[in-house]
Amino acid sequence: MEAVVNDCRVTCPYAESGCKIIMTGGNVKLHATECEFGPQIKWIACHNGDYPPNAVEGGKQSGVRLLVMRGKYRGSLTPGKLYEYAPPAGQGAEMNECRASLAWGGGQRFTHSFEVLVAPPNRVKWVPSANGDTTVQNAIPGGTSEDGERLFIGRFRCDNGDIVNGKIHPSHGCAYIGINGIEKASRQYEILVSIDRPTPTEDSSEAGNSSMFS
Numbered sequence: 001m002e003a004v005v006n007d008c009r010v011t012c013p014y015a016e017s018g019c020k021i022i023m024t025g026g027n028v029k030l031h032a033t034e035c036e037f038g039p040q041i042k043w044i045a046c047h048n049g050d051y052p053p054n055a056v057e058g059g060k061q062s063g064v065r066l067l068v069m070r071g072k073y074r075g076s077l078t079p080g081k082l083y084e085y086a087p088p089a090g091q092g093a094e095m096n097e098c099r100a101s102l103a104w105g106g107g108q109r110f111t112h113s114f115e116v117l118v119a120p121p122n123r124v125k126w127v128p129s130a131n132g133d134t135t136v137q138n139a140i141p142g143g144t145s146e147d148g149e150r151l152f153i154g155r156f157r158c159d160n161g162d163i164v165n166g167k168i169h170p171s172h173g174c175a176y177i178g179i180n181g182i183e184k185a186s187r188q189y190e191i192l193v194s195i196d197r198p199t200p201t202e203d204s205s206e207a208g209n210s211s212m213f214s
C-alpha cells in the first residue's frame, strides 16, 4: 500500500509575467518572495550611459524619456532624473555631458554615479499628491535628505508641458525638480507608489485618472 503524498503541483503566482517554475503548494509563499518575476522594486547601481531593463519612467523632457534615479550629494541620497539618451541641443535641454541630475540646495546637480529604480511592468504607478503628504499608501522611499529625512519620488508638469521627475521633500511641503541648472518646486505633484498585486480590473479603471500621460 502506498502512502498518500501531498504532491499537488502549482505554478508560480507570477507565471503570467514569465516565471516557468512549478512547485508544490507549500513552497509557493517562499518562492513568491524571491521570484525574479515578482514585484521587486529595487535600485540598481549604474554609471552614465547605462541603465537596466525595467527602469521606471519618470517623465519626458525635450522629447527625451526620463528615468527615475537617485544619487548621493552633500550627505543626502536624493532622487532625480536620468535622460534615456543625450537630449538634442537647443531645445531647452540642459547642456551637460552628464545625463543624470538631481535637485539640491536651489540648484541642479549632475552626477556620473547613481542608482536607477527598476520595477516589473505594472508594479508601480504615479498618483496625485500635494504639500508633502506622508500618508500616501505604498509610496516608494526615494532616499534621505542630509538631515536624515525620508525623501520620496515625485514629478510635475512644467510650464512648457514637459513632465519632469525629482524628489518630494515632505517637511518642505513640495516636490523639487532640477531643470535648466536650477531647482524648481511645486506643491502639487504626483508621487510614485507600488502596486502590491496587479489586478486587471483595477488597472484598467485607474489607468485613466492616475497618470499625467494619459
Ligand SMILES: [Zn+2]
Binding pocket: 012, 013, 014, 015, 019, 020, 021, 031, 032, 035, 036, 037, 038
Ligand atoms: Zn516565480
